[in-house]
Amino acid sequence: MSRTLTSIGRTGAAFAALAILLIALWLGAAIGETAIPFSTVAQTVANRLWNAGYPLEPIDEGIIWSYRLSRAVVAASCGAALALSGAVLQSLLRNPLADPYILGISAGASTGAVSVAILGFGAGMLTMPLGAFLGALIAFVLVSVLAVKAGRGTAAIILAGVAGSQLFNALTSFIVTKAATAEQARGIMFWLLGNLSGVRWPDAWLAVPAALVGLAVCLWHARALDAFTFGQESAASLGISVRRTYLALVGVSAMMTAVMVSIVGSIGFVGLVIPHAARMLVGVRHGVLLPAAALIGAVFMIIADILSRTLIPGQVLPIGVITALVGAPAFALILGQRRARA
Amino acid sequence: MTLSADHVSWSAGGADILKGVSLTVETGEFLGIIGPNGSGKTSLMSLLAGIRKPKSGAVLMDGTPIGELGRRAVAQRLAFVEQQAETGERITARQAVELGRTPYLGPLSPWTSQDDSIVDAALENVDMTHLAERFWHTLSGGERQRLHIARALAQQPKILLLDEPTNHLDIGHQISLLDLVQRQDLTVVAALHDLNHAAMFCDRIAVMQGGCLVALGQPREVLTEARIRDVFGVNVDIEQDSGGICHIRFLTRRSQGRTNLARPAPLSVMGA
Numbered sequence: 086m087s088r089t090l091t092s093i094g095r096t097g098a099a100f101a102a103l104a105i106l107l108i109a110l111w112l113g114a115a116i117g118e119t120a121i122p123f124s125t126v127a128q129t130v131a132n133r134l135w136n137a138g139y140p141l142e143p144i145d146e147g148i149i150w151s152y153r154l155s156r157a158v159v160a161a162s163c164g165a166a167l168a169l170s171g172a173v174l175q176s177l178l179r180n181p182l183a184d185p186y187i188l189g190i191s192a193g194a195s196t197g198a199v200s201v202a203i204l205g206f207g208a209g210m211l212t213m214p215l216g217a218f219l220g221a222l223i224a225f226v227l228v229s230v231l232a233v234k235a236g237r238g239t240a241a242i243i244l245a246g247v248a249g250s251q252l253f254n255a256l257t258s259f260i261v262t263k264a265a266t267a268e269q270a271r272g273i274m275f276w277l278l279g280n281l282s283g284v285r286w287p288d289a290w291l292a293v294p295a296a297l298v299g300l301a302v303c304l305w306h307a308r309a310l311d312a313f314t315f316g317q318e319s320a321a322s323l324g325i326s327v328r329r330t331y332l333a334l335v336g337v338s339a340m341m342t343a344v345m346v347s348i349v350g351s352i353g354f355v356g357l358v359i360p361h362a363a364r365m366l367v368g369v370r371h372g373v374l375l376p377a378a379a380l381i382g383a384v385f386m387i388i389a390d391i392l393s394r395t396l397i398p399g400q401v402l403p404i405g406v407i408t409a410l411v412g413a414p415a416f417a418l419i420l421g422q423r424r425a426r427a
Numbered sequence: 428m429t430l431s432a433d434h435v436s437w438s439a440g441g442a443d444i445l446k447g448v449s450l451t452v453e454t455g456e457f458l459g460i461i462g463p464n465g466s467g468k469t470s471l472m473s474l475l476a477g478i479r480k481p482k483s484g485a486v487l488m489d490g491t492p493i494g495e496l497g498r499r500a501v502a503q504r505l506a507f508v509e510q511q512a513e514t515g516e517r518i519t520a521r522q523a524v525e526l527g528r529t530p531y532l533g534p535l536s537p538w539t540s541q542d543d544s545i546v547d548a549a550l551e552n553v554d555m556t557h558l559a560e561r562f563w564h565t566l567s568g569g570e571r572q573r574l575h576i577a578r579a580l581a582q583q584p585k586i587l588l589l590d591e592p593t594n595h596l597d598i599g600h601q602i603s604l605l606d607l608v609q610r611q612d613l614t615v616v617a618a619l620h621d622l623n624h625a626a627m628f629c630d631r632i633a634v635m636q637g638g639c640l641v642a643l644g645q646p647r648e649v650l651t652e653a654r655i656r657d658v659f660g661v662n663v664d665i666e667q668d669s670g671g672i673c674h675i676r677f678l679t680r681r682s683q684g685r686t687n688l689a690r691p692a693p694l695s696v697m698g699a
Contacts, residue, residue: 308529312529322478364517
């Protein structure tokens with residue numbers, strides 16, 4: 086890292102990353118059932134942000150600004166946040182299969198969000214994202230305890246995650262079936278699969294800061310995460326306060342997962358697969374790996390969203406379906422590689 | 428800089444692993460810790476490294492309990508090489524050594540050319556410069572252990588703690604690794620399995636048995652036939668060469684009460 090990235094190189098890389106992200110957002114706004122020229126997208130953004138006053142069709146402008154762009158921004162935040170959570174959990178737990186979905190954190194967040202939205206848990210004091218955050222933390226603690234009881238190994242953590250996911254998914258279904266109206270139930274079931282329909286700007290104002298704060302906290306701990314390469318004891322002997330690092334990073338992963346789940350539902354495999362792709366591209370150093378994972382995650386989700394809107398004419402697929410279709414084979418690949426190396 | 432244990436005890440799962448161990452590491456010495464499996468060597472090492480907190484007693488670094496010093500301050504003065512630390516990450520040899528600079532780097536401080544030269548020197552020191560760009564999983568056990576030592580050296584410590592550094596290495600690599608460690612101008616504390624290695628390399632030897640420190644002193648004082656029989660349950664002949672170094676020859680396993688089953692055949696003969 087030291088020799089390959091000078092400060093000029095780093096600034097250049099940051100600009101390149103920003104450019105890639107903007108291009109992806111642009112694509113997200115232009116591509117859809119009605120294709121809208123790229124110039125119109127640019128003009129819409131100029132109109133909205135700087136009152137540029139380009140004469141545009143109000144319908145086109147409305148579709149781009151209120152519908153597609155907000156959606157692309159949320160998709161990008163969500164992809165970045167999930168990829169970061171996955172990268173951090175994989176390094177911290179030293180487990181290549183760790184991610185918020187597999188560890189049951191997403192399921193816990195769903196239960197928390199549903200408890201607030203349907204049962205009115207917290208009596209108005211809790212918003213859905215906060216409920217999701219509590220659910221995510223409870224799920225993580227439960228799964229950790231289970232994993233420790235089961236012997237701490239790689240497989241133990243994953244099995245504990247499976248058990249946790251099943252439990253929280255069952256709780257969610259129970260709550261929905263028992264307390265929700267038919268209308269609510271249909272909406273929630275669609276949301277649970279991971280869905281960006283109905284996402285608007287207010288959602289973006291929650292998702293973007295969550296992803297940015299998450300990125301900042303993770304980057305702050307980049308060197309500490311490097312020190313976990315040879316395990317907790319080795320990290321401690323390198324001067325890392327293991328417990329504080331754990332709390333900060335698990336907390337921020339749960340926060341990011343919770344915010345994204347409360348907006349778009351639980352989306353699988355992004356947190357699992359994207360960090361591996363990033364490692365293959367830029368290596369294992371977290372100072373570079375984390376921003377790379379965030380960028381790839383963001384771009385991947387924007388593309389997944391475009392596909393979900395265009396794959397079946399006249400129909401919108403839940404985005405979770407797309408990510409799972411890409412992610413499940415990748416998961417199998419990672420499993421196979423682990424066997425080969427062991 | 429001094430490091431000492433003051434009546435430290437530690438237990439795990441209800442069992443007492445260490446029972447009131449006290450010892451002081453002298454500046455510049457090579458202190459070996461020997462003892463049978465389960466005698467508390469590894470626990471003592473991690474208490475001395477400040478990674479675990481003693482249940483009672485204290486580990487003192489320059490007179491201050493090590494738990495009250497910040498982890499980072501400790502890591503700048505004391506480096507610890509665990510038993511068999513492994514990783515599945517695709518990390519290069521050089522990157523593994525670069526981790527040794529962690530205690531000196533904050534979240535915002537950049538990596539400098541000084542860090543680079545310290546890492547270069549550490550790699551050179553353990554004779555791994557030619558393999559610096561190789562991936563970890565392509566290296567042999569001996570090479571990995573050398574890199575762990577290099578990582579520890581990159582911490583620029585005053586004290587080096589090694590927990591059974593020669594485990595799973597062939598005899599040539601065992602000797603050259605201990606030789607490498609002895610060459611450093613550092614205070615060294617090493618848990619060792621091989622009594623002859625302890626006799627060859629250590630200035631003093633601490634003997635652990637059942638969580639207690641039962642002897643501490645120069646090799647020829649500590650390594651007596653009676654004590655080795657008592658602690659390890661093996662009969663030995665001890666010879667001293669002209670340089671004053673003990674050589675331990677293992678005879679037969681002690682019958683351990685089953686006198687009628689005692690086998691006369693030698694278990695192993697290690698003249699070293």
